[in-house]
Amino acid sequence: MNEITLLYTSIAILILPLLGFVLLILGGKILPKAHLVETFIMFVTLALSVFVCFGKLAYYVNTDLVTESSWIYLWNVPVVGSIDIVLGIKIDNLTAIMLIVVNLISFLVHLFSIAYMEGDVRYRRYFAYLGLFTFSMLGIVLTHNLLMMYIFWELVGLSSYLLIGHWFEKKSASDAAKKAFLVNRVGDTGFFIGIMILFTHFRTFTLDTIFNQISAGNLPFNSQAALTAAGILLFMGAVGKSAQFPLHVWLPDAMEGPTPVSALIHAATMVAAGVYLTARIFVLLTADAMLTIAIIGMVTSFVAATIALTQNDIKKVLAYSTVSQLGYMIMALGVGAYSYAFFHLVTHAWFKACLFLGSGSVIHSMHHEQDIRNMGGLRKKMPLTYYTFLISTLAISGVPFTSGFLSKDGILAGTLAFANLTGHWLIPIVAFLVAMMTAFYMFRLVILTFHGEPRDHHKYEHAHESPWVMTLPLVILAGLSVFFWYTINPIDPAKGWFLDKWIHTPATVVPQEQRFDFMKTEPAALTHSAEKTVQESIVHSETYTHTMHSVHYTAMTLSLIVAGLGILFAFIMYQWKKVDPDKLAGKLKPLYNFSLNKWYIDELYQYTFIGGTLLFSKFLAWFDNTIVDGIVNGSAFITRWISKISGVFDTYVIDGFVNFVAYLNGFFGIAFRKIQTGRVQTYVVYIVFAIIILMFIFKPF
Secondary structure, three states: OOHHHHHHHHHHHHHHHHHHHHHHHHHOOOOOOHHHHHHHHHHHHHHHHHHHHHHHHHHOOOOOEEEEEEEEEEEEEOOOEEEEEEEEEEEOHHHHHHHHHHHHHHHHHHHHHHHHOOOOOOHHHHHHHHHHHHHHHHHHHHEOEHHHHHHHHHHHHHHHHHHHOOOOOOHHHHHHHHHHHHHHHHHHHHHHHHHHHHHHHHOOOEHHHHHHHHHOOOOHHHOHHHHHHHHHHHHHHHHHHOOOOOOOOHHHHHHHOOHHHHHHHHHHOHHHHHHHHHHHOHHHOOHHHHHHHHHHHHHHHHHHHHHHOOOOEHHHHHHHHHHHHHHHHHHHHHHOOHHHHHHHHHHHHHHHHHHHHHHHHHHHHOOOOOEHHHOOOHHHHOHHHHHHHHHHHHHHHOOOOEHHHHHHHHHHHHHHHHHHHHOOOHHHHHHHHHHHHHHHHHHHHHHHHHOOOOOOHHHHHHOOOOOHHHHHHHHHHHHOOEHHHOOOOOOOHHHOHHHHHHOOOOOOOOOOOOOOOOOOOOOOOOOOOHHHHHHHHHHHHHHHHHHHHHOHHHHHHHHHHHHHHHHHHHHHHHHOOOOOHHHHHHHOHHHHHHHHOHHHHHHHHHHHHHHHHHHHHHHHHHHHHHHHHHHHHHHHHHHHHHHHHHHHHHHHHHHHHHHHHHHHHHHHHHHHHOOOOOOHHHHHHHHHHHHHHHHHHOOOO
């Protein structure tokens, strides 16, 4: 298969969703069934993605395909010289697989939305924004440089804002859209600073060029601390997009958007962008940066899981589940389980999208009821939705023969290997605890929604299975949550085609002797050669991989135990009712309220950052109105009085003197006019009198 064909096809994949957006925005009113046009475009894009993925993995599995062109060329820039900014596309194994993930989820969401959003007042605009979002996400996946990634990164933020606030007439939806947009800007600010640190030193945005420079020992500003800072700042973009602690607060509120949007943006694609970014910059992360990332992922997964235990809104439970699973992926990257982090990104995309669309099917059937306490018994009314939802729940809980079991087991093994090599045992302890909580709250959700007797009989009587355009995506996504798509071995994917053939942990390029300080020695000098760095990276990568294999069955056994306990506790409390959850909540009321109110983090932000910002704004307003305007008004008052005094002085002194001189001249003029008779005789008399007077004055002595 021709390399050029794959590259040009990938460009077409990028452009087609944008074309659909333009067609719907500009010509949607004249296009019959415009939403079907957009859905067909996404089907074509998906078909092309399958073509590119097959071509890459079949013919170029160990070769990266790259095309680029100069965008902006600056000559003789002061201090730095000439700068050539390029835009380009790179297709490696991660890109090829992510194209399938993004386009398949997007197509199924389009298909699901045809029935779910039917009759919506902004039906055409909704599909247009779906196309814009898909275009933005594909740009992140395909780019080979940080600048282009940042551009599409911001476009994803814009399109998600538009989709979350689709029902903007509802205050909660408009507030959620603004919250998502503003919180993401915090992370994006750090992302931009990290990009600028690298560009300032390397004079390029191209990732591979930056990696090659670092592997040769050329660090930003010749400082490993600067490289660590750059890595953490780049990761801040992922903290915002992937809803990591402490910027996770926007994701649950974003459930105010339509349910298919939740599946597209907040389960499978947008939030996965942060994980994808971290995987892309993985090779430049130092040991300190990776430990920071692992801790943030650990805290995020734990906090979100504890909150999900007590939520009653079906979409809020799934939202916090998403945050927790994203924390799992970030934690996996932090501990070095690169392959399993990406593996979990893919598997999570399928079963979480299925869960969100399944919740949408339930909400649609229950006339927009979202409180699981008002549901129950729906498996009889909605068997297809129930079984697909159950399969996805088994996958996210890590039950064998599902894809989630394979990827989560690998992450847990990675945390154990990391702890064995570094002594950070808190990370695997929290990871296994979160696995148990995940199984518990997900089966709590299944039992309260589908099992038992209906609690709202009126809505139950009107409930029915969703139409095929809504159930077909559920069946496809549930089918992809089964293990055999990734390996024929249901307990160990390491030798399967997905991990062994397609996904490989990249060699570390950070010039330090030990990425995780495996042997407890000091980091090597910063002048390592590229050859030595790669050689040491391979050695320590093999050490980590060997340790992971040695703890694989231990991790699998523990994961099965904790998952089984979580499922058992859920059945004891909600199915068999051996323990009354309301009485238990009463006994543990402080902890229950702490979880129900989401650790009061929103309130904390309200009273600190938001309240502080508002208070500071009020102070600035007071300062502006009182001090600045006071100075301006005082200056105006003084100027006005000076002007009045000047006016009085000008009127009575300057003008008075001028007028007096004029009056005096006039007076003398009038006086002398009396003697100006024009008669010679009179003038002779005046002369004679004058002579006589002069003679008296100057009489001789």
